[in-house]
Amino acid sequence: xxxxxxxxxxxxxxxxxxxxxxxxxxxxxxxxxxxxxxxxxxxxxxxxxxxxxxxxxxxxxxxxxxxxxxxxxxxxxxxxxxxxxxxxxxxxxxxxxxxxxxxxxxxxxxxxxxxxxxxxxxxxxxxxxxxxxxxxxxxxxxxxxxxxxxxxxxxxxxxxxxxxxxxxxxxxxxxxxxxxxxxxxxxxxxxxxxxxxxxxxxxxxxxxxxxxxxxxxxxxxxxxxxxxxxxxxxxxxxxxxxxxxxxxxxxxxxxxxxxxxxxxxxxxxxxxxxxxxxxxxxxxxxxxxxxxxxxxxxxxxxxxxxxxxxxxxxxxxxxxxxxxxxxxxxxxxxxxxxxxxxxxxxxxxxxxxxxxxxxxxxxxxxxxxxxxxxxxxxxxxxxxxxxxxxxxxxxxxxxxxxxxxxxxxxxxxxxxxxxxxxxxxxxxxxxxxxxxxxxxxxxxxxxxxxxxxxxxxxxxxxxxxxxxxxxxxxxxxxxxxxxxxxxxxxxxxxxxxxxxxxxxxxxxxxxxxxxxxxx
Amino acid sequence: xxxxxxxxxxxxxxxxxxxxxxxxxxxxxxxxxxxxxxxxxxxxxxxxxxxxxxxxxxxxxxxxxxxxxxxxxxxxxxxxxxxxxxxxxxxxxxxxxxxxxxxxxxxxxxxxxxxxxxxxxxxxxxxxxxxxxxxxxxxxxxxxxxxxxxxxx
Amino acid sequence: xxxxxxxxxxxxxxxxxxxxxxxxxxxxxxxxxxxxxxxxxxxxxxxxxxxxxxxxxxxxxxxxxxxxxxxxxxxxxxxxxxxxxxxxxxxxxxxxxxxxxxxxxxxxxxxxxxxxxxxxxxxx
Numbered sequence: 001x002x003x004x005x006x007x008x009x010x011x012x013x014x015x016x017x018x019x020x021x022x023x024x025x026x027x028x029x030x031x032x033x034x035x036x037x038x039x040x041x042x043x044x045x046x047x048x049x050x051x052x053x054x055x056x057x058x059x060x061x062x063x064x065x066x067x068x069x070x071x072x073x074x075x076x077x078x079x080x081x082x083x084x085x086x087x088x089x090x091x092x093x094x095x096x097x098x099x100x101x102x103x104x105x106x107x108x109x110x111x112x113x114x115x116x117x118x119x120x121x122x123x124x125x126x127x128x129x130x131x132x133x134x135x136x137x138x139x140x141x142x143x144x145x146x147x148x149x150x151x152x153x154x155x156x157x158x159x160x161x162x163x164x165x166x167x168x169x170x171x172x173x174x175x176x177x178x179x180x181x182x183x184x185x186x187x188x189x190x191x192x193x194x195x196x197x198x199x200x201x202x203x204x205x206x207x208x209x210x211x212x213x214x215x216x217x218x219x220x221x222x223x224x225x226x227x228x229x230x231x232x233x234x235x236x237x238x239x240x241x242x243x244x245x246x247x248x249x250x251x252x253x254x255x256x257x258x259x260x261x262x263x264x265x266x267x268x269x270x271x272x273x274x275x276x277x278x279x280x281x282x283x284x285x286x287x288x289x290x291x292x293x294x295x296x297x298x299x300x301x302x303x304x305x306x307x308x309x310x311x312x313x314x315x316x317x318x319x320x321x322x323x324x325x326x327x328x329x330x331x332x333x334x335x336x337x338x339x340x341x342x343x344x345x346x347x348x349x350x351x352x353x354x355x356x357x358x359x360x361x362x363x364x365x366x367x368x369x370x371x372x373x374x375x376x377x378x379x380x381x382x383x384x385x386x387x388x389x390x391x392x393x394x395x396x397x398x399x400x401x402x403x404x405x406x407x408x409x410x411x412x413x414x415x416x417x418x419x420x421x422x423x424x425x426x427x428x429x430x431x432x433x434x435x436x437x438x439x440x441x442x443x444x445x446x447x448x449x450x451x452x453x454x455x456x457x458x459x460x461x462x463x464x465x466x467x468x469x470x471x472x473x474x475x476x477x478x479x480x481x482x483x484x485x486x487x488x489x490x491x492x493x494x495x496x497x498x499x500x501x502x503x504x505x506x507x508x509x510x511x512x513x514x515x516x517x518x519x
Numbered sequence: 520x521x522x523x524x525x526x527x528x529x530x531x532x533x534x535x536x537x538x539x540x541x542x543x544x545x546x547x548x549x550x551x552x553x554x555x556x557x558x559x560x561x562x563x564x565x566x567x568x569x570x571x572x573x574x575x576x577x578x579x580x581x582x583x584x585x586x587x588x589x590x591x592x593x594x595x596x597x598x599x600x601x602x603x604x605x606x607x608x609x610x611x612x613x614x615x616x617x618x619x620x621x622x623x624x625x626x627x628x629x630x631x632x633x634x635x636x637x638x639x640x641x642x643x644x645x646x647x648x649x650x651x652x653x654x655x656x657x658x659x660x661x662x663x664x665x666x667x668x669x670x671x672x
Numbered sequence: 673x674x675x676x677x678x679x680x681x682x683x684x685x686x687x688x689x690x691x692x693x694x695x696x697x698x699x700x701x702x703x704x705x706x707x708x709x710x711x712x713x714x715x716x717x718x719x720x721x722x723x724x725x726x727x728x729x730x731x732x733x734x735x736x737x738x739x740x741x742x743x744x745x746x747x748x749x750x751x752x753x754x755x756x757x758x759x760x761x762x763x764x765x766x767x768x769x770x771x772x773x774x775x776x777x778x779x780x781x782x783x784x785x786x787x788x789x790x791x792x793x794x795x796x
Contacts, residue, residue: 022594164793193719654774
């Protein structure tokens with residue numbers, strides 16, 4: 001089995017399993033109106049995501065030298081679909097499949113109160129397969145199509161419970177997401193009309209010959225950045241997130257906040273700005289502005305929230321702002337007359353490490369908030385209290401997540417925030433460094449609030465009768481908590497295997513995708 | 520006489536015409552590599568035939584022929600068929616490679632694996648759109664007292 | 673064909689954006705989203721237009737007729753790749769339309785109105 005035969009499996013397995021689940025759950029077996037296939041759907045989904053994670057982790061050790069073309073349409077024919085499998089793709093694939101595995105294991109006991117659980121699992125696998133497709137896609141239109149599949153699956157999943165609030169949130173998310181996708185397609189259209197190619201490597205080559213300040217290139221870049229910033233929930237494009245993430249069922253909130261805004265939004269933004277359009281002071285300043293706005297606005301809006309999941313959603317916006325700020329400063333350092341590779345590399349490492357960490361601890365926080373909501377029955381912080389005594393496993397995991405995101409050593413959030421702040425200072429932006437440090441303090445405040453109202457104190461009200469969450473949910477949360485602790489303590493070997501190859505791809509800019517293929 | 524559905528003329532016309540529409544849809548899908556159309560267009564026409572049957576005969580009578588779970592199964596089976604066609608490429612070496620020998624130009628058997636993919640897409644789109652039509656027509660809305668719609672359309 | 677048709681396509685995009693932003697009825701918002709989608713599809717098809725250089729002929733559809741050679745087709749036909757992209761985009765738009773309409777019907781069941789000003793239980 002060569003690498004080019006294994007890599008498409010990351011997309012095929014979830015997609016095939018999604019439709020197999022739809023068949024199994026609807027085939028009439030035995031007596032009429034009885035469909036026994038429903039009992040098989042959940043183990044099948046868990047097994048498929050586990051297989052995906054195993055493939056993604058084993059791909060980490062493989063160094064892909066040749067570009068992977070689907071269907072044998074090799075490099076000499078310009079219309080083939082190319083799949084990427086470089087360092088950045090491998091990092092994102094590991095992150096996506098890890099969070100997906102934990103979420104689907106958590107979903108097994110959590111979704112018992114909904115009907116049509118097979119539909120949930122089929123849509124979930126569609127979303128996972130499509131997100132894997134986004135990070136594997138090597139040409140612009142393939143990226144767009146997989147982005148759309150993941151987005152449509154997530155619109156349906158956000159409104160899964162069909163209560164009035166969930167439908168309203170899903171409708172708003174749908175309208176805004178569709179407008180964002182239309183802008184992405186507009187950008188791809190303009191790039192196609194300029195260059196005549198869709199393959200990312202070839203577009204990068206042709207764009208190098210066109211002056212970067214031409215109005216068409218700027219319009220394409222503006223449309224792409226606007227659409228992708230909407231998918232990544234940057235301020236001022238964030239309006240859908242505070243409604244969509246709290247209303248979704250907890251495993252979907254974890255997937256949306258943990259990986260969808262990163263795989264669909266920030267990954268695509270980084271790939272297109274660094275590897276296709278090329279770094280440029282304009283794009284760098286735009287990324288820095290988006291990052292700072294998101295960080296500050298997200299933090300202020302989160303501090304005043306009394307709904308647990310809404311607070312977590314706003315804090316997602318804030319932390320995503322950290323990542324985009326780090327990427328923007330790296331782009332700005334790389335586009336100077338004498339680029340400082342060490343500082344740019346440090347910025348990229350900080351940003352990518354925070355991406356991985358945020359996927360881990362934000363999913364953990366959303367999963368534990370889902371467990372709390374299921375057992376206590378409410379999301380309002382003032383009505384909880386003293387859960388540390390009633391639900392020990394859940395509150396331990398929630399505490400680990402809260403301390404990680406607040407940046408307390410020795411958890412992983414501390415290291416990634418420290419690296420970002422140091423890199424900002426070394427890059428010569430003291431103001432940004434101060435803003436980042438201030439937002440870190442604000443994050444600490446909001447999570448002290450969460451811990452004080454939800455976990456500590458005396459049990460009161462509905463929290464007094466809360467019981468511990470079911471075993472599978474506790475297991476899923478513990479896995480993420482262990483990853484938070486391990487990623488913090490062992491980030492030096494993680495840097496060597498996961499983050500340095502990814503950062504190097506972004507540093508190499510427009511030549512990174514060529515890999516020795518023909519022009 | 521069956522009270523559900525439309526009048527006798529409509530029902531007889533639907534009986535005559537729906538077969539032709541189905542065959543036309545399948546024709547458009549199978550010759551997708553020679554003439555414009557292909558799987559998606561054929562599937563839409565097939566779903567139109569299903570919608571014609573459901574509309575003329577009423578939901579109660581046509582629910583013996585076209586049911587919700589059957590649409591789900593056919594939908595997913597079409598997608599799995601497409602995936603099987605793509606996976607059969609592994610027989611010829613790589614994912615999604617064409618494994619059917621190419622014939623002469625302008626003949627029906629000249630498209631390689633494309634007519635097979637078109638057939639799978641036909642089933643999927645037809646069943647999917649018919650299922651969507653059934654789901655949307657299942658809503659029975661009770662009239663609300665405060666019937667407002669914002670401004671006038 | 674000149675520049676007028678591209679300006680009209682962008683005007684269609686702006687009409688769609690106006691409908692989403694300024695209208696309050698849920699159905700009108702859905703129509704606005706569809707207009708935005710179709711405007712971008714139209715732009716994509718227009719981008720692919722090619723007329724053969726030299727002669728004043730219009731570009732033909734990219735279908736290979738009996739007796740024609742591939743080189744001749746490549747010279748006279750329009751670009752088929754944007755047409756394939758538009759087909760995919762139309763299918764995506766169809767799926768989104770079905771989802772939006774289903775959600776609008778369910779919203780009417782729950783809230784009793786199509787007015788976006790009243791469908792505002794989530795705030796803050």
